[in-house]
Amino acid sequence: MPPKAAAETLTPDAVKANIDAKIAALDDWRGTTLAQVRALVHQAVPEVIEEWKWDIPVWSHQGILCTGEVYKKAVKLTFPKGASLDDPARLFNSSLEGKVRRAFDITEDTQLDEAALIALLRDAAAFNEASSNAKPPSRASKPA
Numbered sequence: 001m002p003p004k005a006a007a008e009t010l011t012p013d014a015v016k017a018n019i020d021a022k023i024a025a026l027d028d029w030r031g032t033t034l035a036q037v038r039a040l041v042h043q044a045v046p047e048v049i050e051e052w053k054w055d056i057p058v059w060s061h062q063g064i065l066c067t068g069e070v071y072k073k074a075v076k077l078t079f080p081k082g083a084s085l086d087d088p089a090r091l092f093n094s095s096l097e098g099k100v101r102r103a104f105d106i107t108e109d110t111q112l113d114e115a116a117l118i119a120l121l122r123d124a125a126a127f128n129e130a131s132s133n134a135k136p137p138s139r140a141s142k143p144a
Contacts, residue, residue: 010051010052012050014052015050015051015052016050018052018057019038019050019052019057022034022056022057022070023035023038026070029108030070030075033075033106033112034057034068034070034075036112037068037075037077037106037117038057038059038068040114040117040118040121041059041065041066041121043118044117044118044119044121044122044125045059045061045065045121045122045125047061048060048061048065048125049061053067054067056068056069056070059121061124061125061128061129062125062128062129062131062132063080063081063128063131063132064080064081064128065079065121065124065125065128066078066079066080066121066124067080073107073108074105074106074107075105075106076094076103076104076105076106077103077104077106078095078101078102078103079092079101079102079103079104079120079124080100080101081100081101081124081127081128081131082095082100082101082102082103082124083098083099083100083101083102084100084127085102085120085123085124085127086120086123087102087120088116088119089113089116089119089120091104091113091116091117091120092104093105104117104120
């Protein structure tokens with residue numbers, strides 16, 4: 001079996017083009033919803049980095065904030081560290097049994113609470129910042 005090729009690194013323009021193409025290919029409520037979510041991510045975390053992984057949009061800030069998966073009946077926002085986030089508006093409605101991740105399935109009839117999603121995205125960014133700024137425990141030297 002041949003070795004796996006290294007993952008292709010895309011330029012920011014290529015990532016943007018992939019996400020734009022994904023939204024354009026969805027000529028129904030899912031494209032509109034994904035575009036709306038994308039705008040809210042940028043509003044919530046202006047320094048967000050857009051990535052294209054696993055053939056889906058990924059939004060990161062010192063780690064992944066969330067992914068934007070599209071299914072027939074839902075646009076799913078998966079937050080890999082969602083179980084650690086405050087969700088007072090109870091947006092999370094999927095992957096609730098997991099110990100780490102949580103997801104928000106947006107269906108055609110979902111009334112998106114933009115303020116709550118922005119707050120959740122900001123909480124995810126703050127969590128990532130705190131996690132990346134945490135210092136590893138120092139190793140005490142053993143006495144001789």
